[in-house]
Amino acid sequence: MPPRKEAMAGLEVANKPRRRSFKVEEFDPEKIKSEINPFAAKLPSVSKQDAPLVIDNDSGAEVAAPPKDLETVDDFSDEVGRLWGNAGRAFIETGRALNRAKEKLAHGDFMVLTSQRLPFSHNIADRLMAIARAVDEGIYPADALPPNYTVAYQLVSLYEHERPVALKEGLVTPAVTRRAIEEFKKRMRPHDEEADIRVRDKKRLASLIGQRARIDVEIAELKKRLGDDAA
Template structure:
């Protein structure tokens, strides 16, 4: 009859000296129907201890650039989907399947079209989607002016572009007001000048009618005498 091996128990000192066994990584578990995060996602969003302002600046800027690349890629896929999907399928995709709504989808498409259409150089694209959209929806003249004034750049902030647009709108309104005032003066002078010409024409027409009437009377009287 074979003997069962006795349990092997370590003493306290032996336990302390024994190297720790690495934990076996376990696969992420789905909770309440939520899909487990991939190892890539976990590594991408993991935090590490930073030590000084320069490190924080570099790390946050890196993540911000990745966010910029993501929203531009999403916009390009949306443009592609709208072009390739059958009528009605794109709207159904946005409304029923995507994690954002129609307005966000529209903004991302406008950004992608502005970049791929050459209106905004990709290296100059603002790093925030909401700011990039503000540039993407500018009229060609306004976008050219914004670029000339140094607003088309990656670190452009939303308050800056909003303030610039308001200032330009006020400036445009002032220019339009002056142009309208000049146009009004010209029209008033045009009417005055032509009213004078019309009055002269009316008097001349009346004189011609009077002369014609007198001639008819004279000619009629002469015929009666004959």
Template structure:
């Protein structure tokens, strides 16, 4: 009887339903608690655990599941570089003269040029010049949009280029198409001709290999087996083929 009484005495009292329990804060509540202003707080275990969970690869088996996860991380990447740009703009306004530049050069994992792109994109979104719905997923692509003139931006919209999945190459090609052609110097022209000559020479070699392999024709040989047979006739088994007559159309054939 004594042992039973002691056990009953040691048992904790039942907690009424709805009464707040004195328990440690849950990971979600810890992660959502804002840090004090001006204090540098190291990431807690809950923060790191939440980050690990968000970065974990979710098992996917269908097209819809893969598309859903990819869209989630795509949108997340847009929000991340946009937040970086906003923090940079605030730091530029708040930090004393010289500290912002020193922070970029010493404390940031990216270059001054990248920081400038982050800031420009964030400013364009916050001022309404660029809508978040059409913001590309990379700051380098979005930067190509925010650096357009108002006229270029309107033309790009008309051509359907202001969209989240536009590529940097598409935007650069669009900008180049609007610029007047610059004067070509003799050096530039020579470089263009040499590049074109090299390309055509490689293509000619491919064509010759295909003719020799699949058709038994060597365009570099004339009817007597000598080199230099790039004239009108190509020899194949003692038969001369007129290259100029190969593609005779119906109208020419009636003549």
């Protein structure tokens, strides 16, 4: 049937059928992904906030690119927390970040970082830094270290004259165990009581330094809070 016409103010207007209005809905990529392929729902989501991936020079694996221009305690706290949360040999990168922090931050700020703002203790921070230095100074290649930082530190803590022997005996390998390294140390130091005392004293010193740092930070905070009443 042709459209009905009506006279309106001397004009003929055709009554055109009304157009339907459609509400444009936002597309949900995750919903579309799960509806198209049930297996796709298992894929990791991509967020604009995710850090870009780069190839790690040590392991050859893809890792998140570190943020640039780390300057403050907050910057280094976030970066170290991110690296520590990753798997594999990220403890080397974590140690490097801590070494950069020590170079850039004031001493007091660095102690705040290692004593209050990290997901691990000050002693662990020292060990991670030592591992990173050993790799960066060419003492050990990163791919020769065990994938566990506690075992890697056992290798790093060998004395200089012990390292060639450890290498010759096949201890410098990712598969080495902590027990094997400890037995090697006992064999290399059977009567070295002075060395044992030094190791004990160094551990005690590191513990005391960590305690003093935490105390200094707490004292500074209390003085700031009390102001003139702190005297």
